[in-house]
Amino acid sequence: MAVKHGKQTWSPGKTPVIVSTGTVTGPTEAQGPLGKWFDHQIPGSAKTGGQNSFEDEEKQMMLMAAYAALQKASKTPEDVDLYIAGDLLNQIITSGYSASDLGIPYLGIYGACSTAAEGLVLSTAFIDAGFANLVLTAAASHNSTAERQYRYPTEYGAFRKPYTQWTVTGAGAALLAPAGRGAAITYVTVGIVKDLGISDPLNMGAAMAPAAAATLNQHFFDTGRKPADYDLIVTGDLGRHGHELLLELTAQTGFDLNPNSRDCGAMIYDPEKQDVHSGGSGAAASAVVTYGYLYSEMREHRLKRVLLCGTGALHSPTSVMQGNSIPGIAHAVSLEWQEG
Amino acid sequence: MAVKHGKQTWSPGKTPVIVSTGTVTGPTEAQGPLGKWFDHQIPGSAKTGGQNSFEDEEKQMMLMAAYAALQKASKTPEDVDLYIAGDLLNQIITSGYSASDLGIPYLGIYGACSTAAEGLVLSTAFIDAGFANLVLTAAASHNSTAERQYRYPTEYGAFRKPYTQWTVTGAGAALLAPAGRGAAITYVTVGIVKDLGISDPLNMGAAMAPAAAATLNQHFFDTGRKPADYDLIVTGDLGRHGHELLLELTAQTGFDLNPNSRDCGAMIYDPEKQDVHSGGSGAAASAVVTYGYLYSEMREHRLKRVLLCGTGALHSPTSVMQGNSIPGIAHAVSLEWQEG
Numbered sequence: 316m317a318v319k320h321g322k323q324t325w326s327p328g329k330t331p332v333i334v335s336t337g338t339v340t341g342p343t344e345a346q347g348p349l350g351k352w353f354d355h356q357i358p359g360s361a362k363t364g365g366q367n368s369f370e371d372e373e374k375q376m377m378l379m380a381a382y383a384a385l386q387k388a389s390k391t392p393e394d395v396d397l398y399i400a401g402d403l404l405n406q407i408i409t410s411g412y413s414a415s416d417l418g419i420p421y422l423g424i425y426g427a428c429s430t431a432a433e434g435l436v437l438s439t440a441f442i443d444a445g446f447a448n449l450v451l452t453a454a455a456s457h458n459s460t461a462e463r464q465y466r467y468p469t470e471y472g473a474f475r476k477p478y479t480q481w482t483v484t485g486a487g488a489a490l491l492a493p494a495g496r497g498a499a500i501t502y503v504t505v506g507i508v509k510d511l512g513i514s515d516p517l518n519m520g521a522a523m524a525p526a527a528a529a530t531l532n533q534h535f536f537d538t539g540r541k542p543a544d545y546d547l548i549v550t551g552d553l554g555r556h557g558h559e560l561l562l563e564l565t566a567q568t569g570f571d572l573n574p575n576s577r578d579c580g581a582m583i584y585d586p587e588k589q590d591v592h593s594g595g596s597g598a599a600a601s602a603v604v605t606y607g608y609l610y611s612e613m614r615e616h617r618l619k620r621v622l623l624c625g626t627g628a629l630h631s632p633t634s635v636m637q638g639n640s641i642p643g644i645a646h647a648v649s650l651e652w653q654e655g
Numbered sequence: 656m657a658v659k660h661g662k663q664t665w666s667p668g669k670t671p672v673i674v675s676t677g678t679v680t681g682p683t684e685a686q687g688p689l690g691k692w693f694d695h696q697i698p699g700s701a702k703t704g705g706q707n708s709f710e711d712e713e714k715q716m717m718l719m720a721a722y723a724a725l726q727k728a729s730k731t732p733e734d735v736d737l738y739i740a741g742d743l744l745n746q747i748i749t750s751g752y753s754a755s756d757l758g759i760p761y762l763g764i765y766g767a768c769s770t771a772a773e774g775l776v777l778s779t780a781f782i783d784a785g786f787a788n789l790v791l792t793a794a795a796s797h798n799s800t801a802e803r804q805y806r807y808p809t810e811y812g813a814f815r816k817p818y819t820q821w822t823v824t825g826a827g828a829a830l831l832a833p834a835g836r837g838a839a840i841t842y843v844t845v846g847i848v849k850d851l852g853i854s855d856p857l858n859m860g861a862a863m864a865p866a867a868a869a870t871l872n873q874h875f876f877d878t879g880r881k882p883a884d885y886d887l888i889v890t891g892d893l894g895r896h897g898h899e900l901l902l903e904l905t906a907q908t909g910f911d912l913n914p915n916s917r918d919c920g921a922m923i924y925d926p927e928k929q930d931v932h933s934g935g936s937g938a939a940a941s942a943v944v945t946y947g948y949l950y951s952e953m954r955e956h957r958l959k960r961v962l963l964c965g966t967g968a969l970h971s972p973t974s975v976m977q978g979n980s981i982p983g984i985a986h987a988v989s990l991e992w993q994e995g
Binding site for chain 1: 656657658659662663665667668707708710711736737741743744745746747748751752754755758759760761762763764765766767773776777779780781783784785786787804845846847848849850969970971972973974977979982984
């Protein structure tokens with residue numbers, strides 16, 4: 316049985332464990348500073364990738380990530396009780412079509428760039444309730460599908476502002492079990508939507524930073540933990556500008572995140588060599604950084620306790636055109652390595 | 656602790672109960688045969704509704720449904736641990752904006768027209784795991800927002816085929832608790848995506864019927880129950896043509912659904928008096944029929960045991976234009992009235 320702490324945080328009764336992960340990215344991400352921690356690379360061009368469309372390529376990435384996680388645990392889709400997935404495309408078709416291929420009982424979620432964290436929250440509940448022995452959860456995004464859906468087709472060559480983020484092409488999957496060697500989920504803090512009136516869809520970091528600050532503050536209040544209790548607090552994905560805003564906002568409530576917090580969007584690209592402005596975004600950003608690089612660092616015992624704070628901007632092109640502001644959300648998941 | 660039965664079905668350890676519901680519809684639904692069982696009616700016109708857009712009106716409906724459910728249980732949003740919601744709009748903005756207004760920790764889901772059933776599955780897991788004392792789950796759709804997003808703007812006056820369904824304008828919400836008087840959730844069967852190659856987005860009933868048949872067959876196999884063990888098996892929403900196909904498909908596997916199965920989409924409109932072709936569709940269809948009419952029938956002891964089989968078509972306008980077929984999914988939830 317889970318225990319509720321404070322207003323928004325739960326610790327599961329039996330602690331679910333991420334026993335394996337799978338990550339796939341495009342070439343830009345593979346050439347970035349974390350490239351060597353990703354399992355597979357796709358060509359990043361629909362034609363050379365052998366797929367009919369960028370959307371098909373995105374689905375293929377999600378399947379590759381799912382199978383990579385399964386293979387590392389010597390499992391097949393038949394062994395898995397539930398598949399929980401989400402992505403950025405309208406009607407989350409990447410997830411739906413990948414579920415069709417996998418044939419695992421499927422639940423679709425939408426949390427924008429907080430999808431990976433939301434998937435971990437749901438997986439935790441299902442395993443803790445005894446619903447599932449194995450849960451597979453995945454998140455994906457693709458620069459060429461997301462940019463044209465949310466902003467402009469890449470062919471337009473539209474100017475980008477300094478605080479603009481770059482949608483990550485990638486997919487990450489995690490396989491969770493009730494026990495074992497891996498990253499155990501010790502706390503989850505489910506976010507409340509925060510809307511401070513930001514209406515520029517090119518400035519998502521500013522729209523999401525208040526939600527990240529609110530969830531992190533609440534996590535520390537609810538658990539009694541301090542930022543220093545974590546080896547790393549990682550947001551995903553505010554970008555560099557949004558992350559600076561987060562540091563200011565949390566400082567106002569007495570929490571200093573400067574020493575040990577980073578942002579997945581800022582980590583995945585090299586700001587000197589890669590023209591990605593404020594960093595990466597997209598549901599894949601926190602998924603591939605957490606399931607690729609951070610999971611490996613935990614396995615190598617270079618990080619023991621990590622707090623993932625997945626952040627999402629819950630707008631749509633329609634809501635922006637109708638003049639509505641951009642609501643933000645953030646879910647926090649405390650990961651602690653255990654040798655099983 | 657939940658118990659797994661067979662491949663896809665679970666019975667929760669402590670049985671969550673829908674202790675109250677709230678339903679809101681537009682005028683067409685209110686004038687239909689089930690109109691008197693819905694709590695509130697909106698004008699169904701953005702201008703007269705006092706909202707800026709149909710999208711705003713849809714959000715307002717979801718909030719009205721949520722507050723109706725809360726009020727009947729003498730609860731406020733502050734009493735609720737989790738809000739789980741989904742809708743048909745891109746990036747489920749109806750759910751995100753309603754969550755922003757409610758201020759309850761929020762998890763967004765996407766299951767197309769199976770959203771209400773998916774919300775009940777998740778609520779069951781969260782309550783069974785001890786994560787939540789009270790969970791509010793909601794689903795919404797709006798004819799004027801969905802038709803123009805999925806098909807044609809209504810102003811086009813496009814011809815509609817006989818098997819076309821009519822997107823329901825409405826919202827339904829359910830408040831779940833670990834115990835009490837209401838509709839207890841005794842089994843959930845989580846669906847596997849089925850894709851038999853239907854690619855006509857105007858024929859969703861045919862795309863979803865194989866998924867409904869697969870989930871119902873699996874539910875009967877997993878639980879050992881027969882169709883006759885239910886007072887009513889209700890799909891939502893295949894429409895009349897899709898429901899006929901379901902009866903054929905389940906007959907092939909030896910289950911006769913003829914005596915006691917109906918479809919929410921077929922029930923909500925009067926085929927003689929209302930020009931809705933094959934019946935209603937949309938995430939609201941099964942939500943308002945189940946939480947309005949069926950919940951009331953159970954409370955009045957005219958129905959004791961109901962199996963809700965929420966059905967969803969997991970395509971998008973992009974996937975259809977790219978020539979992909981329409982994957983279907985269905986989740987089954989067994990509801991049994993208890994006096995608490």
